[in-house]
Amino acid sequence: MGDEPRLDVPPRPASARPASARPDDPVASIPAASVRPGEPPRRPVRARRPLTPQSLVERADVAPRTAEAETVLRIYRRRREQQAAFYVAEMQDLASLWTEEDEDDDKALHALAAAAGLRTKLGRGEVRLRDAHVAVTDLPACFARVGAGELPVDWFEWLLRSVLRLTFHQRRQVDERVAAWQLDAIDVERFYRELRLLIDWFGRAALQETPREQRAVHLTPSPDGDGTGCLTVVGPIPELLALGRRLDSAARAVQDAQRQALETGAPIPFDLDGDVAREGRPMPLPALRYAVMTRSPLATGGIEVPEPAFRISVVVPVLTLLGRSHAPATLDGTIPIPARMARELAAKAPAFERVLADPARGGYAPAASRTYRVSRAMAENLRLIDPVCAVPGCDCNVMTVGESDHIEEFDLEHPARGGPTTIENLHRLCRRHHRMKTAGLLDPVRDETTGVTRWRIGELAVCDSRPDGDLVTRELGQQLRRAWEQYEADLEFEAILHSGALDESPQERLDAIEEQRWGEHLLEYWSRPDAGDADDPGPPGLDPRDGCGPPPF
Numbered sequence: 211m212g213d214e215p216r217l218d219v220p221p222r223p224a225s226a227r228p229a230s231a232r233p234d235d236p237v238a239s240i241p242a243a244s245v246r247p248g249e250p251p252r253r254p255v256r257a258r259r260p261l262t263p264q265s266l267v268e269r270a271d272v273a274p275r276t277a278e279a280e281t282v283l284r285i286y287r288r289r290r291e292q293q294a295a296f297y298v299a300e301m302q303d304l305a306s307l308w309t310e311e312d313e314d315d316d317k318a319l320h321a322l323a324a325a326a327g328l329r330t331k332l333g334r335g336e337v338r339l340r341d342a343h344v345a346v347t348d349l350p351a352c353f354a355r356v357g358a359g360e361l362p363v364d365w366f367e368w369l370l371r372s373v374l375r376l377t378f379h380q381r382r383q384v385d386e387r388v389a390a391w392q393l394d395a396i397d398v399e400r401f402y403r404e405l406r407l408l409i410d411w412f413g414r415a416a417l418q419e420t421p422r423e424q425r426a427v428h429l430t431p432s433p434d435g436d437g438t439g440c441l442t443v444v445g446p447i448p449e450l451l452a453l454g455r456r457l458d459s460a461a462r463a464v465q466d467a468q469r470q471a472l473e474t475g476a477p478i479p480f481d482l483d484g485d486v487a488r489e490g491r492p493m494p495l496p497a498l499r500y501a502v503m504t505r506s507p508l509a510t511g512g513i514e515v516p517e518p519a520f521r522i523s524v525v526v527p528v529l530t531l532l533g534r535s536h537a538p539a540t541l542d543g544t545i546p547i548p549a550r551m552a553r554e555l556a557a558k559a560p561a562f563e564r565v566l567a568d569p570a571r572g573g574y575a576p577a578a579s580r581t582y583r584v585s586r587a588m589a590e591n592l593r594l595i596d597p598v599c600a601v602p603g604c605d606c607n608v609m610t611v612g613e614s615d616h617i618e619e620f621d622l623e624h625p626a627r628g629g630p631t632t633i634e635n636l637h638r639l640c641r642r643h644h645r646m647k648t649a650g651l652l653d654p655v656r657d658e659t660t661g662v663t664r665w666r667i668g669e670l671a672v673c674d675s676r677p678d679g680d681l682v683t684r685e686l687g688q689q690l691r692r693a694w695e696q697y698e699a700d701l702e703f704e705a706i707l708h709s710g711a712l713d714e715s716p717q718e719r720l721d722a723i724e725e726q727r728w729g730e731h732l733l734e735y736w737s738r739p740d741a742g743d744a745d746d747p748g749p750p751g752l753d754p755r756d757g758c759g760p761p762p763f
Contacts, residue, residue, distance in 0.1 A: 326673040425445040530549045536549045613639055736749070
């Protein structure tokens with residue numbers, strides 16, 4: 211079903227076209243004069259026949275005039291009409307929030323408004339704004355065909371992702387050519403194949419970030435919550451190759467020194483955890499490369515890095531710490547780690563920071579202050595309440611790199627008139643959103659009764675955010691609920707036992723004995739060396755015992 215593979219041929223002059231070639235033949239070429247130098251070719255992309263309800267059902271490989279065929283047609287009409295209209299309206303609304311002349315703060319404000327309306331993360335809101343701008347501004351012809359129901363939304367989303375590295379002029383060329391295809395009839399494989407060929411035509415003319423521009427380091431925690439993660443370093447391959455060789459050379463040098471120290475009895479170098487002394491052998495090279503990379507001093511060109519910049523916070527539920535629960539702890543407020551790892555970290559910690567909580571509501575106990583500066587204990591509570599930026603949609607971790615902010619502004623001249631320095635009036639913000647809040651672009655108001663914070667994002671949107679609960683109280687509630695459910699199940703099981711509903715009748719006991727006898731009889735018979743021959747009549751029956759009938763088989 212669908213379009214058949216075709217043979218791609220280079221463009222030929224109109225005079226060289228075979229006489230048998232039809233104007234709408236998908237393998238026919240277009241005149242070379244219609245392709246201007248430096249532009250991609252205008253390849254005609256047409257289907258062999260129009261897309262009709264009958265041909266759609268045939269492509270779906272279902273019988274006509276059946277329930278399955280009607281379902282296929284309903285899905286097709288819904289996506290062609292309702293989904294296309296919804297998608298176009300949403301993209302037009304999002305595109306209205308984006309202008310090239312906007313300053314960085316205005317674009318960030320619009321991204322927050324988009325994320326609030328879409329109920330998604332800030333990063334996703336920024337991507338949707340960018341896509342909407344590209345769709346309406348750079349791909350107007352294809353976007354119009356989406357609105358007409360001729361270009362499926364999924365295909366258009368793929369087109370958007372494919373042109374991101376092209377210039378505005380190149381995107382317009384792609385838009386013009388794709389919009390001329392017979393989009394309402396070709397199949398999906400044909401569309402993807404032709405689009406890939408068209409995008410590949412630009413080759414090196416497409417916008418590409420240089421290896422230097424791609425330098426970055428990304429941390430990706432394991433989605434399994436097993437306490438591991440992946441640190442990805444992206445950059446020019448010569449630099450990364452040199453880094454890998456330096457790590458390897460350093461690891462081998464340390465390994466040789468450890469081996470020599472074990473032979474001579476000298477102090478063992480780089481035995482950070484004492485494993486070499488305990489096991490009597492040097493560390494393996496992979497472990498040494500990791501240790502050299504993660505535990506060596508960082509060179510910062512003489513710039514002194516404050517110690518708190520490398521502070522790591524581990525939040526451990528008290529039941530986990532006591533070994534009565536296996537609820538995971540959190541690293542820097544967002545990364546789950548196993549209970550065993552949390553206990554090991556707690557055992558090595560020189561001190562603990564105890565956080566008091568309301569046992570009924572799980573809220574942190576208030577601690578008032580008449581000064582603007584946040585106390586150390588209060589700042590610790592805030593890090594646990596807001597491990598990420600409190601602005602809705604923002605996912606920046608502020609456990610270490612973040613700032614405490616008064617929701618209702620503190621009055622430095624008249625402290626009694628302004629917002630107090632209390633947990634109820636504080637939250638943690640990333641530096642960017644703290645600056646925007648100070649500039650009046652963000653206006654939060656917290657309800658003292660419910661703890662809900664209402665955010666006004668410029669004049670664009672209003673959304674609410676609720677405070678985080680307390681992990682210890684939540685875990686305790688889950689433990690009590692499970693214990694109560696187990697208690698009720700035990701009571702029900704004991705009642706069934708006392709009622710005798712599970713007791714065997716005398717006949718059931720006799721049948722069970724006969725079943726066991728028959729099984730032992732079969733096992734004994736088929737274990738004989740001569741069992742299973744061609745003339746073997748099979749195992750004989752068993753005589754019933756007194757009080758029993760014949761075996762129930």
